[in-house]
Amino acid sequence: MPNYLNLFLTFARIGAFTFGGGYAMLPILQREVVDKNSWCTEDELTDMYAIGQCTPGVIAVNVATYIGNKCRGPLGAVCSTLGVITPSVCIIIVIAALLSNFAEYAAVQHAFSGIRIVVCALVTKTIWTMVRKNVRDAATAVFFLLSFCSVALLGISPVAAVLVCGLAGALLRGGKTEGGK
Amino acid sequence: MIFVQLFYEFFKTGLLAVGGGLATLPFLKEIALRRAWFSVSQLTDMIAVSESTPGPIGINMSTYAGFHAAGIPGAVVSTLSLVLPSYFIILIVSRFLEKFRDSALVGSIFYGIRPATAGLIAGAMYEVFVLSLFDPQAFAATGSVLDLIRMVPIIVYLAALAAVFKLPRVHPIVFIICGAVLGIALGL
Numbered sequence: 001m002p003n004y005l006n007l008f009l010t011f012a013r014i015g016a017f018t019f020g021g022g023y024a025m026l027p028i029l030q031r032e033v034v035d036k037n038s039w040c041t042e043d044e045l046t047d048m049y050a051i052g053q054c055t056p057g058v059i060a061v062n063v064a065t066y067i068g069n070k071c072r073g074p075l076g077a078v079c080s081t082l083g084v085i086t087p088s089v090c091i092i093i094v095i096a097a098l099l100s101n102f103a104e105y106a107a108v109q110h111a112f113s114g115i116r117i118v119v120c121a122l123v124t125k126t127i128w129t130m131v132r133k134n135v136r137d138a139a140t141a142v143f144f145l146l147s148f149c150s151v152a153l154l155g156i157s158p159v160a161a162v163l164v165c166g167l168a169g170a171l172l173r174g175g176k177t178e179g180g181k
Numbered sequence: 182m183i184f185v186q187l188f189y190e191f192f193k194t195g196l197l198a199v200g201g202g203l204a205t206l207p208f209l210k211e212i213a214l215r216r217a218w219f220s221v222s223q224l225t226d227m228i229a230v231s232e233s234t235p236g237p238i239g240i241n242m243s244t245y246a247g248f249h250a251a252g253i254p255g256a257v258v259s260t261l262s263l264v265l266p267s268y269f270i271i272l273i274v275s276r277f278l279e280k281f282r283d284s285a286l287v288g289s290i291f292y293g294i295r296p297a298t299a300g301l302i303a304g305a306m307y308e309v310f311v312l313s314l315f316d317p318q319a320f321a322a323t324g325s326v327l328d329l330i331r332m333v334p335i336i337v338y339l340a341a342l343a344a345v346f347k348l349p350r351v352h353p354i355v356f357i358i359c360g361a362v363l364g365i366a367l368g369l
Contacts, residue, residue, distance in 0.1 A: 017357055018237065047298075059237070062271050065272070115357055117334050118356050140293075140296040147300030
């Protein structure tokens, strides 16, 4: 298990390279937390994203708090949470103080167009992995497609999709033990 | 006392904004109208800055808003206040989860939620995906499919996709840095 400094630094690294919101963080989080350090399982990470979606606050921060707490208790959660927010706090203060037109520089715009494309590719792989693991029958395929359409095309709140699919899962399975894990 | 006011406003936002960083936006807009800390147009600029800097958007927004209200101490107070409610909520939720993780009912609920989460992430990325690789505006103007396709970004995307699948050991951060360099080199 990691020490406090380790938690802080790992999440600071994740925070410093998360471009475009919490979802874009998933590939880096997966690498650092699941593959490299085994601080939690892939399933736990997926569940945490669903929970982070339904609880108030910023998803990236919620996930950091959860993992820090799991590794080293409430104080560990303080370290990981401060870690994930520190890079953006510093960067934004510098930008707000010195570079008020930061987003208008041509080089910045080009760099971020490039980053966005790469993030799309990284997230495509993450989604592919999640689908292969969790879409196992007709019902789960419907859950996947419904929540995709509700967010991408209909603009329905993700919270509603999570609640409806969770309820549907409970009704379909009715608490029977999960087969074929 | 401005710090107490900042704490109050951002704690409230952190407590009530459900569903990720951009969910803080309506709350911040309301603060902008009610307090003299920052304007709505500054907030709009901040969306562009947030998209061009690392870090969760909600955090970027609160830091920026707090900085304009009361300098560096304001930025720190507002960001910590935003994070505080979810810190406690997550501690409570994870205690609950640990207790019931092995229950069959919770297993059934997550049987439904996990594929939905994959769908939500795909849905949230959909807009970024379309805007990065296609040009719906040019398509609407000319009706020509050739105008819909942004050739260079699509090639970069496919190359990146191949690299991400073929080189699973390379750290995602390396790909992101390559993306920034390519973006500048190709003038994307």
